[in-house]
Amino acid sequence: AQSVTQPDIHITVSEGASLELRCNYSYGATPYLFWYVQSPGQGLQLLLKYFSGDTLVQGIKGFEAEFKRSQSSFNLRKPSVHWSDAAEYFCAVGGNQGGKLIFGQGTELSVKP
Amino acid sequence: TAGITQAPTSQILAAGRSMTLRCTQDMRHNAMYWYRQDLGLGLRLIHYSNTAGTTGKGEVPDGYSVSRANTDDFPLTLASAVPSQTSVYFCASSGGTGGYNEQFFGPGTRLTVL
Numbered sequence: 001a002q003s004v005t006q007p008d009i010h011i012t013v014s015e016g017a018s019l020e021l022r023c024n025y026s027y028g029a030t031p032y033l034f035w036y037v038q039s040p041g042q043g044l045q046l047l048l049k050y051f052s053g054d055t056l057v058q059g060i061k062g063f064e065a066e067f068k069r070s071q072s073s074f075n076l077r078k079p080s081v082h083w084s085d086a087a088e089y090f091c092a093v094g095g096n097q098g099g100k101l102i103f104g105q106g107t108e109l110s111v112k113p
Numbered sequence: 114t115a116g117i118t119q120a121p122t123s124q125i126l127a128a129g130r131s132m133t134l135r136c137t138q139d140m141r142h143n144a145m146y147w148y149r150q151d152l153g154l155g156l157r158l159i160h161y162s163n164t165a166g167t168t169g170k171g172e173v174p175d176g177y178s179v180s181r182a183n184t185d186d187f188p189l190t191l192a193s194a195v196p197s198q199t200s201v202y203f204c205a206s207s208g209g210t211g212g213y214n215e216q217f218f219g220p221g222t223r224l225t226v227l
Contacts, residue, residue: 009153032212043117043203043218044156051213090155094212099144099163100171101216103155 002027004093006104013081014112021076021107023091033074034092034101035065044090050074061085086111115139117219119204125225126194134189134222136204144207145187146171146216147179149200156203162187163210194226 003026013019025031032051036044048059055067065076074091091104120135138145143164148156148171158171162181176198178190187206191198202222207214 004155006155034215036218041220043220044205044216045218046215049213049215092156099146099207099210099212099214099216100158100161101156101212102172103148103157105153105155 002093002102004091004102004104006089006091006107008107009105010108010110012110012112015083016080019076019078019081019085019109021089021091021109023074023076023104024072025074025091025093026072027093027095027102029095032094033065033067034094035059035063035074035076036090036092037061038088038090038106040087047076047089081109081111083111083113085109117204117206117217119202119219119222121222122220123223123225125227126191128195128226129193132191132194132224134191134202134204134224136187136189136219137185138187138204138206138217138219139185140206140208140217141184142206142208142217143184144210144214145181146205146207147177147187147189148203148205149173149198150203150221151200159189159202194224196226198224199226200224 035047092101094101146161147159160179204219205216
């Protein structure tokens, strides 16, 4: 079955600390992988995506993610978190079955001053 | 550019009543989607449309219907609402149906069914 798992429901980090949000997927074909961010009361915004090529992808707002096929993972990282990064983060997987995406459960990020 | 607009922003609805959630995009995107977001479950696809005149079922289509009469509009109808349809509903669009296409999301409609 196709699925996305984000093991951490809620993470709290201190401002300036590094961040890693985990994402594991199960997909029967070549996956297209996405990270979206949702600020409170807003829709989702794309942070970055991977569909081929270099397995380390750069996104907006200083985020990056690394695709590891052997681990079926696509973890999101940021070297230094800012208070404005507090939001909910969603990992999603799609493929060649049209544009339908499967989302993970989301990870809520809180940032301590 | 407005992108995707959704209406209403929020609604309280009595069980058994019908309601249509509206979604309009101004990006001339071919593909459009409806998701529901529930705590702990992320976003789940309800229905989608790859182009005007066609629609398809997603992961959780029961109790919902959609139509796509033109490129810009993709309304979602609840014919007879039930409390389990209490959720936040997001409309999205993308420029193509390839799995690598970014989806653009509207601001959402918060629906409470009592």
